Amino acid sequence: MSSQPGIRQFAVVGNPIKHSRSPAIHQMFAAQTGVALEYSTLLSPLDGFAETVGQFFAAGGCGLNITVPFKEQAYVLSAKLSERAxxxxxxxxxxxxxxxxxxxxxxxxxxxxxxxxxxxxxEGARILLIGAGGASKGVVYPLLNAGCARLHIVNRTEERAQAMRAHFSSQLPDYATRMSAGGLLQAEGEWDLVINATSSGLQDTAPELPGVRYAADALAYDMLYAALPTPFMRQAAEAGAHRCVDGLGMLVGQAAASFAIWNGMTPQLEPVLRELRRQLQEP
Structure with missing residues (x-):
């Protein structure tokens, strides 16, 4: 970790992590706002997340972003939680x-x-959310609060999807009737918005979704991002999705919210998103 005075240290922790664009994003935010910082990647052993976090802050680190597969472990470690968390x-x-x-x-x-x-x-949309891990849990309340008519959560292990629905139903009883859950085979039906919150694309695969139909103007959204369409995006296009989009914009948006928490300033998203997309398209 840098010892330069006045340079605050931040990082993103995950496994895998080398693909992360977070360092580039936060350096662009810093350039916009005049904040002096360094932002790096931290590869944590799967069984050593708590130690990785402890060592970072003990060495004077100021803030961490957490990605796959540690978001639920980060929840357990936190002594004080925001309402969203x-x-x-x-x-x-x-x-x-x-x-x-x-x-x-x-x-x-x-x-x-x-x-x-x-x-x-x-507003009034039928939304299919694929995955019941940390990435999926973070978006349930915002989607419900945005006015969707139905939010159906599916997962390869159905019990995890059902447990997630039960958790949010107990925490948000006013929204309980809009939520349902099941296994991947229970994803059938017609949907206005289908969101892939799994990490299947990292293994160059897509979730198996037999019976899923896309409405006329439906959007398929993959939380992962890549230079080329992800396996999920290709699958959705073949199944008739009107638009297929990756998660680069979500990455920039969540990073901006983290940056604001740490530094008290909200950066502009569009210039960063354009630059990242340009970088992804480079040979």
């Missing part, structure tokens, strides 16, 4: 304040801002 049961942003580890979840803010940028169907 408490509802999600998952944390993607950590910082220390008054000697306590604070946790927040900015994934939902990032997704919602990107869906609004894309003019995606939200």
């Amino acid at each position: 408490r509802l999600a049961g998952a944390v993607n942003t950590l910082w220390q304040q008054d000697g306590q580890l604070n946790g927040c979840n900015t994934d939902g803010l990032g997704l919602l801002s990107d869906l609004q940028r894309l003019n995606a169907p939200l």
Whole structure:
């Protein structure tokens, strides 16, 4: 970790992590706002996340973003949780304040801002959410609060999807009737918005979704991002999705929310999103 005075240290923790664009994003935010910082990647052993976090803050680190597969572990580590993190049961942003580890979840803010940028169907929409891990948990409340008519959560292990629905139904009883859950084979039906919150694309695969139909103007949204269409995006296009989009905009949006928590300033998203897309297209 740098010892330069006045340079605050941040990082993103995950496994795998080398693909992350977060360092580039936060350096662009820093250039916009005049904040002096360094932002790096941290590869944590799967069985050593708590130690990785502890060592980072013990060495003077100021803030961490958390990605696959550690968001639920970050929730457990946090002594103080934001309302968003408490509802999600998952944390993607950590910082220390008054000697306590604070946790927040900015994934939902990032997704919602990107869906609004894309003019995606939200009010009255039928939404299929694939996956029941930390990435999925962070977006349930924002999607419900945006006015969707139905949110159906599916997962390869059905019990996890059902447990997630039960958790949010108990925490958000006013929304309980809009939520349902099941296994991947229970994803059949017609949907206005289908969101892939799994990491299947990292293995160059897509979730098996027999019976899924896309409405006339439906949007397929993959939380992962890549230079070329992801396996899920290709699958959705073949199944008739009107638009297929990756999660680069969500990544930038959630990063901006984390940056604001740590530095008290909200950066502009569009210039960063354009530059990242340009970089992805480079040979």
